[in-house]
Amino acid sequence: MNNKGNSEQGLFSVLGVVLKREFLSAYRSRQELANPLVFFIIVIVLFPLGVSPEPDFLSKAAAGLVWVAALLATMLSLDRLFQSDYDDGSLEQLVLCAQPLYLIVLVKSLIHWSLTGLPLVLLSPFLAIMLHLEVQHIPVLMLTLLMGTPVISLIGGIGAALTVSLRSGGILISLLVLPLTIPVLIFGTGTVQSSIDGLSVAGHFSIMGMMLALALTLSPFAIAAALKISVSD
């Protein structure tokens, strides 16, 4: 076999190992996966209790509430993204590995999304119904979350990578990441709002798609660079 074949095989086998390992360790700590989801539900329940249970208010606020709660729940799950790998030294192995770190962190971030963002998307219709969002807007809300939560995971990965060497990175991650996720929040809720107002949502979805494309292509660079810095300490 020639060298090129070797390295390509190497890349996919490394990504396969990363994939398998992530799902295995996630499966072994199921409770940790459930926690952000429970948090997501509790935050949403607080609003009817704290502000107003009026259906009029709730149906107007539903998209925003679901989005803000999803944003906060993702923030909580972020410090897990690289922390255990950093603690047991496997992060250093990934950085030293001959395969591009760019792809490895992309895969890791997408797995993180599939374990936290995706369940939030699947839960959102139930919460949207409890918040009296009209049924025809629920698919729009789900689609915005489906396009927006990967962006949050990817941007959040930058914050997680920058703070991974700290003992208590949790609140610092939110401080670094939340301002950067504001555009996603604006267009995520804006899309549902236009749908409620009876306007076309195609433009909004195009912009969300642009943000997803930018996050998918650019943020792995930043995450990889940040991890290299954190590991070098």
Place this chain on the structure above:
Amino acid sequence: MNWTWFYKLGSPKWFYDTANKLLPWFLWLGVLMLVVGTVWGLAFAPQDYQQGNSFRIIYLHVPSAILAQSCYMMMAVAAVISLVWKMKLADMFIASAAPIGAAFTFLALFTGAVWGKPTWGTWWVWDARLTAMLVLLFLYFGVIALRSALENIDLASRASAILVLVGVVNIPIIKYSVEWWNTLHQPATFTLTEKPAMPPEMWVPLLVMVIGMYCFFTAVALMRIKNEILLRERRTKWVQTIISEDIKR
């Protein structure tokens, strides 16, 4: 082109000496221009035909808003230099400029709120420019928080450089997303390409204030960079000589 000046920036000692020479010029020019601009703007510039005297806060509001934004851009340039050439001075600039930028952003928001009360009838509106400035303030806070959390100075410098660059990629996206979201604020007073819509009696003092504010910013940044240099190079001989001479006096 001769690049020696750029390489010289890599030497903290050279920069310290140069900063000592430049500092009084920027400081006194800045103070002079700010005093002249303030008196001119507050006392001699004509009243606005709609807003009366309340518009005069523009002479503080616009310069601080301009500085708040360009400070972040300067930090982004410094971040590139710091990551590419590993120049300590670039990182010292980021460390020194972040709190100044945050202060200018706060000043812009505060004067904006004070100005908003008589003209819009409210201290705060969720308008695009105000929100974008508020987000900018959070970006500054993020840089400051990350730097203070990471104790290793090398780690802090590279991590904050990345954070600044991630922020600068995001700033246009944030700007346009909030603009499409909601807008009440008037467009920028100064643009490079067009003549201002104000009469010269109004905008000349404003220009004096802006330039004065830049000088003042440079002076404060130089002071803070000098402190950073002394702190980080405290084990070198030339810093110890300076300190011991200072103690003798």
